[in-house]
Structure formats: structure tokens, C-alpha cells
Amino acid sequence: MPRYNPKTIEPKWQAYWETHQTFVTPNTPPADSKGKMYVLDMFPYPSGSGLHVGHPEGYTATDIVCRYARMQGKHVLHPMGWDAFGLPAEQHAINTGTHPRVTTYQNIDTFRRQLKMLGFSYDWSRELSTTDPDYFRWTQWIFLKLYDTWYDPTTEWTGPDGIARTGRGRPIAELPIPEEVTAMGDDAVRRYQDDHRLAYQSSAPVNWCPELGTVLANEEVTADGKSDRGNFPVERRALRQWMLRITSYAERLIDELEPLDWPESVKALQRNWIGKSIGAELDFPLVGANHDFPEFMSHRQETGYPHTPSLDVIRVYTTRPDTLFGATYMVIAPEHPLVDKLTTIEQKTQVESYRQQASLKTDLDRTDLAKTKTGVFTGSYATNPVNGNQIPVWVADYVLASYGTGAIMAVPGHDERDLEFAQTFDLPILPVVSPPDGADPIGFTGQGTAINSGQYDGLPTLDVKTQITAWLAENGLGKQAVNFRLRDWLFSRQRYWGEPFPLWHELDDDGKPTGLVRTVPLDQLPVVPPDMDDFKPKGTPDPPLSWAPDNWLYATADDGVKLKRETNSMPQWAGSCWYYLRFADNKNADFFIDPDLEKYWLPVDLYIGGAEHAVLHLLYARFWHKVLFDLGYLSSAEPFHKLVNQGMILGENNEKMSKSRGNVINPDDVVNQYGADALRLYEMFMGPLEATKPWQMTGVEGVSRFLARAWRMITDETADDVTLNPAIDDVPMTADQSRLLHKTIKAVTDDIEKLSLNTAISRMMEFTNEFAGQTPRPKAAMDAFVRLLAPYAPHLAEELWQTLGHAESLAHAPWPKYDPSELIETELEIPVQINGKLKAKIKVAAGASQEEMEAAAKADPQIVAQLEGKSVVKSVVVVGKMVNFVVK
RNA sequence: GGCCGGAUGGCGAAAUAGGCAGACGCACAGGACUUAAAAUCCUGGGACCGUAACAGGUCGUGCGGGUUCGAUUCCCGCUCCGGCUACCA
Numbered sequence: 006m007p008r009y010n011p012k013t014i015e016p017k018w019q020a021y022w023e024t025h026q027t028f029v030t031p032n033t034p035p036a037d038s039k040g041k042m043y044v045l046d047m048f049p050y051p052s053g054s055g056l057h058v059g060h061p062e063g064y065t066a067t068d069i070v071c072r073y074a075r076m077q078g079k080h081v082l083h084p085m086g087w088d089a090f091g092l093p094a095e096q097h098a099i100n101t102g103t104h105p106r107v108t109t110y111q112n113i114d115t116f117r118r119q120l121k122m123l124g125f126s127y128d129w130s131r132e133l134s135t136t137d138p139d140y141f142r143w144t145q146w147i148f149l150k151l152y153d154t155w156y157d158p159t160t161e162w163t164g165p166d167g168i169a170r171t172g173r174g175r176p177i178a179e180l181p182i183p184e185e186v187t188a189m190g191d192d193a194v195r196r197y198q199d200d201h202r203l204a205y206q207s208s209a210p211v212n213w214c215p216e217l218g219t220v221l222a223n224e225e226v227t228a229d230g231k232s233d234r235g236n237f238p239v240e241r242r243a244l245r246q247w248m249l250r251i252t253s254y255a256e257r258l259i260d261e262l263e264p265l266d267w268p269e270s271v272k273a274l275q276r277n278w279i280g281k282s283i284g285a286e287l288d289f290p291l292v293g294a295n296h297d298f299p300e301f302m303s304h305r306q307e308t309g310y311p312h313t314p315s316l317d318v319i320r321v322y323t324t325r326p327d328t329l330f331g332a333t334y335m336v337i338a339p340e341h342p343l344v345d346k347l348t349t350i351e352q353k354t355q356v357e358s359y360r361q362q363a364s365l366k367t368d369l370d371r372t373d374l375a376k377t378k379t380g381v382f383t384g385s386y387a388t389n390p391v392n393g394n395q396i397p398v399w400v401a402d403y404v405l406a407s408y409g410t411g412a413i414m415a416v417p418g419h420d421e422r423d424l425e426f427a428q429t430f431d432l433p434i435l436p437v438v439s440p441p442d443g444a445d446p447i448g449f450t451g452q453g454t455a456i457n458s459g460q461y462d463g464l465p466t467l468d469v470k471t472q473i474t475a476w477l478a479e480n481g482l483g484k485q486a487v488n489f490r491l492r493d494w495l496f497s498r499q500r501y502w503g504e505p506f507p508l509w510h511e512l513d514d515d516g517k518p519t520g521l522v523r524t525v526p527l528d529q530l531p532v533v534p535p536d537m538d539d540f541k542p543k544g545t546p547d548p549p550l551s552w553a554p555d556n557w558l559y560a561t562a563d564d565g566v567k568l569k570r571e572t573n574s575m576p577q578w579a580g581s582c583w584y585y586l587r588f589a590d591n592k593n594a595d596f597f598i599d600p601d602l603e604k605y606w607l608p609v610d611l612y613i614g615g616a617e618h619a620v621l622h623l624l625y626a627r628f629w630h631k632v633l634f635d636l637g638y639l640s641s642a643e644p645f646h647k648l649v650n651q652g653m654i655l656g657e658n659n660e661k662m663s664k665s666r667g668n669v670i671n672p673d674d675v676v677n678q679y680g681a682d683a684l685r686l687y688e689m690f691m692g693p694l695e696a697t698k699p700w701q702m703t704g705v706e707g708v709s710r711f712l713a714r715a716w717r718m719i720t721d722e723t724a725d726d727v728t729l730n731p732a733i734d735d736v737p738m739t740a741d742q743s744r745l746l747h748k749t750i751k752a753v754t755d756d757i758e759k760l761s762l763n764t765a766i767s768r769m770m771e772f773t774n775e776f777a778g779q780t781p782r783p784k785a786a787m788d789a790f791v792r793l794l795a796p797y798a799p800h801l802a803e804e805l806w807q808t809l810g811h812a813e814s815l816a817h818a819p820w821p822k823y824d825p826s827e828l829i830e831t832e833l834e835i836p837v838q839i840n841g842k843l844k845a846k847i848k849v850a851a852g853a854s855q856e857e858m859e860a861a862a863k864a865d866p867q868i869v870a871q872l873e874g875k876s877v878v879k880s881v882v883v884v885g886k887m888v889n890f891v892v893k
Numbered sequence: 894g895g896c897c898g899g900a901u902g903g904c905g906a907a908a909u910a911g912g913c914a915g916a917c918g919c920a921c922a923g924g925a926c927u928u929a930a931a932a933u934c935c936u937g938g939g940a941c942c943g944u945a946a947c948a949g950g951u952c953g954u955g956c957g958g959g960u961u962c963g964a965u966u967c968c969c970g971c972u973c974c975g976g977c978u979a980c981c982a
Binding site for chain 1: 894895896897898899904905906907908912913916917918919920932933934961962963964975976977978980981982
């Protein structure tokens with residue numbers, strides 16, 4: 006009578022786990038614990054549309070690992086939370102008038118219900134949301150720690166992880182202040198400190214969309230410079246912003262990536278993003294400054310290369326100092342501070358209008374390769390220090406102000422971009438590297454032999470590089486230099502629904518900001534966003550908080566100084582930078598994480614999530630982690646030991662799932678029709694976790710049939726209640742049954758360890774295919790099988806486990822062990838090949854020797870017939886594997 | 894343009910310290926059960942040639958080479974597809 010019915014089984018066991026607190030993990034491990042295991046999912050943004058099928062993919066994989074680990078006696082931490090600040094909730098609020106807090110917590114309720122419906126073994130007592138004041142209180146506190154830190158690149162030290170490093174984040178109080186600064190008074194000292202903090206203010210160009218009245222992130226701007234939402238024009242504007250000095254950690258973010266158990270592709274992505282390059286920095290003296298070229302050279306020989314460039318030079322960065330002789334012109338970025346000084350009266354109009362145009366372009370506009378290069382001549386010249394040639398200085402937006410020194414020496418002979426520019430504006434092109442194959446040197450960007458390079462002619466590129474760099478250094482003209490593509494992190498947003506900065510700006514008597522800042526003390530955190538009805542952007546770049554009620558916005562300090570709150574808010578990344586720490590101690594009211602709990606639970610042992618976070622989230626979180634590590638709050642320098650990226654699930658038509666394509670699969674519908682166990686099992690059975698793979702509803706039906714077969718193997722469908730199938734008996738296993746069981750245990754265990762979950766499921770299918778038809782079925786085999794199935798289809802497994810007579814949940818039942826001696830086959834089937842092609846199969850005893858195998862192969866009638874009249878040149882026999890005869 | 898990943902039956906896939914290609918599942922076909930269907934169970938299956946049916950043969954893991962007794966697996970050179978990134982000097 007009772008068929009397999011997930012609709013009764015699944016709610017029953019979900020309720021059981023909840024009332025028995027089966028998956029609540031105490032912070033103290035049991036005495037017999039086999040060690041801790043922290044398994045983390047990338048927590049979701051609780052969007053209004055609910056869970057999509059991509060979420061349960063990674064979540065099921067981690068759940069399987071956790072359930073398996075618990076059955077092995079490990080102490081498992083498996084939490085879930087919500088990355089719930091962000092623009093969609095705010096936009097929704099503007100459109101509907103509902104406060105974002107309301108919609109956010111509604112969405113969270115939906116997500117929680119859906120996740121519980123899928124039977125994940127989260128410890129819900131550790132749930133958190135980045136929008137909880139108890140949580141963002143500590144996000145603000147960590148920001149203040151960043152604010153209170155400077156990076157000392159020279160300190161040598163050994164961390165609690167036992168690794169020696171150079172460079173460390175240190176409290177700002179330890180920053181040495183130069184005497185001349187101290188002499189200028191307290192405010193000067195404060196400003197000097199502000200210039201060294203890891204969190205600092207700067208005027209940065211941002212994507213400003215007047216129609217939407219908001220600043221947009223680069224990824225919210227389309228390729229043609231329009232807003233992603235609404236398709237309105239976007240322009241560049243310089244606004245005061247908060248920045249985080251992630252660049253000072255660039256070197257360590259590369260170096261400390263190396264030992265991590267991460268996909269090589271993700272490591273490569275991060276390395277490329279940081280983009281370290283080694284080259285040289287050098288000065289080109291301007292023609293017409295208060296000296297002539299020989300005078301400049303002798304002056305530099307005496308005084309050496311200055312730390313900051315003097316105003317009579319253009320400083321450039323190049324990765325190809327060996328091509329210095331080929332530098333036939335220079336280019337400075339439109340935002341370069343020397344532009345005005347260099348522009349002659351005749352060129353002024355042109356340069357001004359060019360700058361104006363460039364300032365309106367978005368980054369994407371400027372980097373669009375399809376467009377031809379643009380630029381204008383400044384009217385000025387500089388001297389190439391290596392040969393004394395006077396070369397023109399141009400302004401062009403293909404040179405970026407934010408990379409290197411914002412100026413380049415252009416070598417059109419050996420750089421594609423410079424070549425294109427030189428051809429457009431008819432500038433001289435001088436080849437200085439001859440390719441090894443004797444091809445045309447112009448446009449050659451590889452390594453070769455120097456030409457047209459004076460004394461360096463004939464030398465290989467690498468030698469010229471070191472020799473010219475050395476020459477520059479000796480003459481005080483330049484030095485070897487390292488550059489990073491990574492920029493400091495623009496950390497402020499003009500939004501309401503985010504963490505407010507815990508900062509005050511000091512105001513002068515006229516109510517204008519002085520540029521000096523005060524922090525909100527810890528005991529006054531969190532700074533909660535004020536209650537406001539109207540946070541709709543007003544068409545100016547002022548953040549919504551700037552029209553917050555005065556009692557929130559203004560205050561007077563104890564010393565009488567007038568204060569105004571910082572009205573920017575933090576980006577969504579802030580909350581996700583440290584949530585993995587808080588899970589280990591989410592209720593701590595006194596500190597962001599207890600040091601002992603940090604030491605016990607961290608780092609995360611396994612972190613699974615989508616590849617879209619391969620760079621930003623993972624880089625930002627590593628950065629914060631390292632700062633907290635340097636300050637002594639954490640015991641490990643890296644947050645995530647092992648990382649796995651789940652692949653994307655495509656629609657049934659093999660395209661990315663999207664509403665507009667109409668190919669979205671809703672997990673609720675799948676669970677309704679087939680049950681949570683079937684959805685979980687199918688998502689794991691589709692293929693390798695990392696692979697991109699298309700959905701097939703018939704595939705869900707397939708795994709659902711397997712679950713029903715397992716059900717019938719153990720229960721009696723003809724009975725009125727769920728009872729044990731009468732074919733199951735307490736009998737010993739036959740040799741074949743025992744071998745299959747032990748092979749299945751071994752395969753399923755090995756596969757979980759490798760996260761090869763699709764093949765583990767096929768092994769269990771083979772097991773049921775074999776056992777389901779047998780009578781009697783040994784109860785011990787059924788017992789072991791149910792435990793193997795438990796991580797994948799936990800509801801069904803619990804029900805079957807109970808049917809097999811167990812009173813307790815199997816969540817902590819011991820994982821089955823296999824006996825290697827049970828795996829041994831007595832007789833092997835061996836392929837016999839002739840010239841590498843399969844011709845016959847023979848049976849030999851398991852321990853057969855090489856000679857025995859060859860003899861058996863030669864005795865096979867098929868082989869005898871095939872070898873008739875031919876001579877065997879060679880016999881290849883691999884013991885226990887195969888036989889091959891090479892014949893003529 | 895750069896970096897990364899991929900290409901195996903009608904479909905999702907499996908197998909690589911080099912050793913029976915296609916496990917497992919889907920779809921399909923035939924059969925059993927049924928008045929019938931659903932469900933379930935059994936059987937079949939890479940392609941081509943061949944046979945009444947067996948037998949047997951040839952080809953076959955994107956393409957072209959190479960190494961090897963033997964290559965889906967290793968090496969060299971391509972093609973196509975997907976993802977990310979994009980003037981970083």
C-alpha cells in the first residue's frame with residue numbers, strides 16, 4: 006500500500022531534525038571527536054524571486070560532505086546566512102514605498118523556508134544577516150580597524166602561523182612621523198596619518214548617471230556607456246570617496262595564494278587581476294626647463310634619482326627599458342597633473358577640449374579597442390635621456406592616469422598601441438629590436454636582438470633590459486620598479502540600504518568640512534541607518550543619507566567641535582568580507598569573534614560557490630582577513646583552505662537560464678512533483694560539480710525511479726503501513742553479495758572524498774539493481790546501503806533506517822567501512838589482443854602468473870585460429886590486466 | 894587580443910601512473926503483467942558491412958601528425974564551442 010511518497014516522508018524528518026536539534030553544533034567538540042570540519046556555502050543574496058536551481062547545486066554538495074563527515078565522527082560547522090544589503094531591495098522600496106528592511110526580511114523568510122524544504126543540515130542557530138545591527142556593528146568595527154591601520158612594507162615578522170613575512174599592517178599610532186610634520190602641529194600630524202591609513206578619502210572619478218540620480222559600479226554600466234538599468238547616459242565625475250588601500254597587500258595576496266587548495270584557474274584569475282609586472286621607472290627631462298640637457302644629466306649624477314619626480318621631468322613606467330632608444334614620443338594621460346604646464350599657448354584650445362571630452366567618457370568608452378586612438382600634441386618636448394633626442398609630448402586617453410605614473414614613453418616600433426597611435430598621427434617609428442627569425446622588426450613585441458641602440462646593439466633583449474636599467478640607476482635617471490594592475494578599492498556608495506560609515510566629519514565655524522575625521526567609539530556602534538521615508542536619489546550625487554534628519558546627521562563633540570556624519574555607505578562586499586568568521590561565534594556581544602573559537606574553527610576547510618566570485622569577493626575577503634591577521638586578531642593568514650567552484654546549470658535548451666528565455670526551472674515545482682531528495686540527487690547526478698550542464702526534467706524522473714526502487718528494496722509496498730520487506734532477513738551475505746557491498750562502500754567513500762558525487766550515485770544504483778531482485782536480502786547489506794545513501798537522500802534514508810529497526814536518527818550513525826580482503830576476485834576476465842586489437846577474452850585465476858596468463862591466452866581457440874600461419878614477434882603480458890601478441 | 898575551461902552514442906555522462914571505450918541514467922525499441930493504461934519487471938542497443946539467424950569483419954572518443962606492442966589518456970600543430978577579462982605601457 007505505501008508507495009514511496011516524499012510528500013509524507015520529507016516534512017516528517019525535517020520536523021524531527023528541528024525538534025531534536027540534530028544539526029545544532031555546540032562550540033565544544035564531544036570527547037571522541039575526530040576533529041573539526043568547517044564547510045561553507047557562499048551565502049545568497051535573498052532576492053525577491055526566491056531560490057533558483059543553481060543554489061541547491063553547491064548547497065547539496067556541501068551538505069553531502071557535512072553529513073558524511075558527521076557520520077565519520079567529525080565535529081562539523083555548517084552554517085547559512087544572508088548577504089542582504091544591496092541595490093535591488095532599495096530600488097524595490099523606491100518603486101513600492103515599502104521599506105527595504107521589510108522586503109529584505111520577507112525575502113529571507115522565503116529563502117529560509119526553501120532551504121529547509123530541501124533538507125540541508127545547517128545549524129540554523131548560527132544564522133545571520135549582514136543587515137542585522139548585531140552583525141553590521143562589527144562590520145563597522147572592522148572598518149574602523151582598517152581606518153586605524155597603516156601598512157609598513159619593511160617590518161620583518163613571524164605570525165602565529167609560524168611563517169616569516171616582510172611587511173605588516175600596524176596600528177596608526179606606530180606610524181613614524183617626520184620631524185618637519187610634527188613641527189607643523191597636531192592637525193598636520195593627523196593629516197599625515199590620514200595619508201597612510203588603509204581606509205582613506207580621495208577624489209575618484211565615478212560613473213554618475215544623472216537620470217537615475219545615482220553612482221553606478223563599473224559592472225552596472227553597459228559596453229556603450231549606458232546604465233544597465235534604464236539605458237540612460239552615464240558620465241564620469243570626480244567625487245570624494247572612501248578608498249581601501251588593498252594595493253599595499255598586493256604582493257602578499259599573490260604570494261600567499263600559492264599553497265592554497267584552490268582551482269589553478271581561480272588562482273590564475275586572481276594573479277592576473279593583481280597583475281604584477283616588473284620593469285623600470287625613469288625620468289625624461291622637459292625641454293625648455295631652467296637647464297639644458299647636459300646640465301640636467303650631471304645634476305642627476307650628483308644628486309641621484311629623487312623619490313618624487315621634480316616638476317621639470319616626466320616620469321614614466323615601462324616593462325621594456327630595453328626599447329628606450331626606440332622611444333620617439335611620449336604620452337601623458339588627460340588627467341596628468343603636468344598637462345596644463347606642458348600645454349603651449351597655441352595648443353591650449355585643442356588640449357582643453359580634448360580633456361573635456363575625455364572626462365565625459367566612461368572607462369569602457371575609453372578602453373573600447375574598436376575605436377581608433379585619439380590624442381593631441383601639447384606643444385612641448387622632452388629629451389630621451391639615452392640619446393639626447395628631443396621628442397614630442399602628447400596627451401591621449403589610451404594612457405590611463407591610474408596605472409604606473411600616468412605617463413609613458415611611446416615605442417611605436419615594438420608596442421601595438423603606440424604603433425597604431427604613431428601611424429594615426431604620423432609620428433616617427435624606430436625599430437630597436439630585431440626578431441630572432443629575421444622578420445620585420447616593426448610591430449615585433451617579443452624578445453630579440455638590439456639594433457639602433459648604440460653600444461647595446463647586438464645584445465639579447467634580456468641583457469639590454471638589465472644593462473639599461475643599471476645605467477639609469479647609476480646616472481640617477483631611474484630604477485627598477487614593480488607595478489600592479491590592482492587599484493585601491495573604491496569602498497563608498499551613495500545608497501541608503503548599506504552599512505553607514507562609523508565616522509564624523511569635523512566642521513569649521515562656517516559649517517564646512519575641514520577634511521579631518523573622527524571615529525564613532527565602539528560602545529556607540531552600530532551606527533544604524535536613520536529612519537527615512539524618502540531615500541529616492543534627487544538627481545545630484547549627494548547620498549540619500551545627506552538629507553537624513555538633523556538629529557542623526559549633526560552633533561557636537563565634547564570639545565565643542567561641530568560634527569557631521571559621513572553620508573556615504575559601504576558597498577555590498579563589506580558584509581561578505583567576514584561573515585565566515587562570525588558564524589563561528591555569531592552571538593558574541595563583546596567581540597566580533599572569540600579568539601579560541603577562531604583558532605578552533607578557522608580556516609574554512611571547504612568553501613563551495615560560483616565562479617563569478619573568483620576574483621572580487623574572494624580577494625576582498627582575503628584582504629580583510631590579512632589585515633585582521635596582522636593586527637593579531639586571527640591565527641591564520643588565509644580564510645579558505647579549499648575552494649571549489651560549482652558549474653552553471655543551463656536550461657533544457659542548453660542556454661543560460663533567464664526569465665526572458667523562458668527556460669527557468671523553479672526548485673519549488675521540482676520538489677512538489679518529485680521531492681527534495683530527488684532534486685538533490687538529480688543535481689548531483691547531472692555530471693561533475695564543476696561542469697556547466699543542461700537541465701533535463703526526465704533526468705529527475707530517472708533518479709526519482711531509483712529512490713523508489715531503493716524504497717521497494719527495503720519496505721513492503723503491499724503492507725498497510727511502512728514495514729520491512731519480508732525478503733529482508735538476518736542471513737549472512739553470499740560471497741558475491743559481500744564483494745558487491747564492499748566494492749560499493751569503497752567506491753562511494755572514495756568518490757565523496759574526490760567530490761565525484763555523480764559516480765558515487767551510479768555505484769549506489771548498481772547496488773540496488775543487483776540486490777533489489779534477490780531473496781533473501783541480508784539485513785546487514787541493507788543497513789550499510791542506507792547509510793551510504795543518507796548524505797544524498799537524507800529523508801528517504803532516515804525513513805528506511807527507521808524501517809530497518811533503528812530508533813535514532815542516522816545523522817551520526819557510523820559510516821560503513823569496507824574490508825579490502827572482501828574485494829578480491831577469485832577469477833579474472835582478461836582481454837587478449839593481437840596487435841593491440843581485442844580478439845578474445847579469457848578467464849584466469851586471480852593470482853595467475855605471467856607465464857600462466859600467456860599460456861591460457863595461447864590456448865584460447867579464437868587466438869589459436871587468429872595466430873594460424875603467423876609468427877608472434879613479441880608477447881606483452883601485464884599480470885592481472887591483459888595480454889597482447891605482436892604478430893607479423 | 895589575453896587568460897581559463899571544454900569537445901566521447903540520439904541526450905546527460907563514465908573510464909586516464911597509457912591496457913576490454915561508452916559504467917550509470919535518460920530517451921528509444923521489443924516483451925511480460927493488465928480488459929486497457931499508468932506503474933513495475935525482463936531484454937536490446939556506437940556506426941557500417943555481413944548473416945535466415947549465429948559467426949565474422951571494418952571503422953569509431955573534434956581535425957592533422959608523432960611516441961608506443963598498445964593512445965580518449967602522453968607530445969607537437971590546428972579547428973570549433975563556452976566562461977572570464979579587456980589599451981595596465
